[in-house]
Amino acid sequence: MKNMSTPSPRLSRRQLLALGGGVASGLTLAACGTGSGGGGSDPTGGGASGSGTLELWANAGVAGDSDSGLQRAVRAWGEANGVTVNVQGIPTQDLVPKLTTTSSGGSGPDVAIVDVSSVPQLAAAQVLADVTDKADAVTGDFGDELLASSSYDGGLFGLPYTTNNVGLFYNRELLDGAGIAVPTTWQELRDAAIELTGGDQYGYMMGAQGYGAFLFWPWLWQNGGTILSEDLTTATFADDLGQEAFAFYSGLVLEDKVMPPEFVGANASWDQYVAPFVQGRCAMMATGPWGTAPIEEGNPDLDWAVAPLPAGTGSASILGGTTISVGHNSTQSDLAWELVSWLTATEQMPYIQDTGNIPGRRDVIDSEWTAEDPVRQTFVEQMEVARARPALPIWGDIEWGVMANMWDAVIQGQQAPADALAAAAEETNQKLSS
Structure with a gap:
């Protein structure tokens, strides 16, 4: 896979607080x-x-x-x-x-x-x-x-x-200051992210490339969708349930614009991804336990906590x-x-x-x-x-090839979300049948 693993060795507190898009481009994904x-x-x-x-x-x-x-x-x-x-x-x-x-x-x-x-x-x-x-x-x-x-x-x-697995990290001070409760549903997350975006402050962090692909799967599952058929031979992530989930997920970027601009370059390490949150400029983000160390080391005074991912028609996270x-x-x-x-x-x-x-x-x-x-x-x-994601020898090619490229095409405005997801399903099917 280009797998979702851990970041390269910890950045210093000064580096984390100064990190912007591209500064850590040599770091590794996690x-x-x-x-x-x-x-x-x-x-x-x-x-x-x-x-x-x-x-x-x-x-x-x-x-x-x-x-x-x-x-x-x-x-x-x-x-x-x-x-x-x-x-x-x-x-x-x-x-x-x-x-x-x-x-x-x-x-x-x-x-x-x-x-x-x-x-x-x-x-x-x-x-x-x-x-x-x-x-x-x-x-x-x-x-x-x-x-x-x-x-x-x-x-x-x-x-x-x-x-x-992945949970919702949130900045207590920013949410409390705006009188916003910790989101428990998709709509609450969207409303909170929009409310908390303004000036140099942003509501929600997302990542590019494989980060965006990896973090989409919980949304798909929460909407009742599946990645592949039970026999693992056919892509199902672009069916009606998948399209609905992806429309909401991509809408946070394309319509609501609640992400800090450097998210489009957050494709080299989790340190890069968490930096806006560590700096106190981003109110919420979805990540795993590996996100705690850079926060504690980079900004020990930050008032933050973790909650379960907001639910759709059901609850789900990614193992x-x-x-x-x-x-x-x-x-x-x-x-x-x-x-x-x-x-x-x-x-x-x-x-x-x-x-x-x-x-x-x-x-x-x-x-x-x-x-x-x-x-x-x-x-x-x-x-x-x-x-868990599908246990397939070619899974890395799907998540870090097909889906990563698809997500970048969407957030860079090269393809409409629905068309991109459908094309990704077709390409996945080709890989599954070859």
Whole structure:
């Protein structure tokens, strides 16, 4: 996919507050956020023996810098077990192509952390190893739906590392100052966004390219629509329900104009996307738990909160997250699995928790850690209505090719929304039948 994952290493507070369209154009895209992290314990728990070197690849946001949760975790395990773990952060748009290319040549990393929506593609291409037998003893530690997101064609190709969905972030001061209640329906969101737009203040943030495509799916589901037919052979997102949802969604841009102008360039990182909200210029935005770290680091005085996404005829959000697995071509698969199983053990969850993400483990999701923070609690509760995207090897081509290009054509005024969505469905059908 060019997958919805996490941003590249955190921007500084000064950078976030100064960020405008295009400033962060070199940053990478993200769907399950990360930031600086710490914590963890007992790195000898994996039982690794001897010495060796492992290569771990992840998108640049998950990899982070030397102080990120993942870097600190693998360093602790490696030092305790005499193993060197080289973590390579790769721009998200390049991660899947690089994994696929190197794997086809017989190489690749020993361990990979990938967006859940790319698991089918990478499993089918023999980039990720089938770990069904290795994971048999620990699968009970994860929820069935999360395990399903790490599976393909009856096999398990990794363990859930993080999970997330999308909620409504809102600026309390701006809403309260205008006497506006937190929106719970589409119309309330639209009315609030229009009311809160004026001068250099805007009501709602949206993104370009794959960001806009990714964030459209909840609207589609909330209107009773579906992405594909049940047998995954035909695009259904441009039927009457889909067109109705897309008309409302695109209308926020084309008719209501409630977005800050730099949204058309917010196509390189989530940091770019959240910047207007962090700066206090945008009242609301839809994003996931990965959006908390840049807010807290970039503008700690901002008065904000998170609510469930406003509902249409029903409630829905989008299930995201990451899977961690062994590389199909790893010559040290047993050692790689020891690292994977250690990183996903209960004792290592603080490394993930400190990034603002929700770990994939059942015992952490159901713990007091969830209940002690209203933001965290909102995302966990919303998991009940979160839906996964189609488990298809070509999904990345659809979401980050067909839909991303379609959305940009719409917001740039090159195509009418209804025509663009219909054309995207036709192109999707061609890909599904080829």
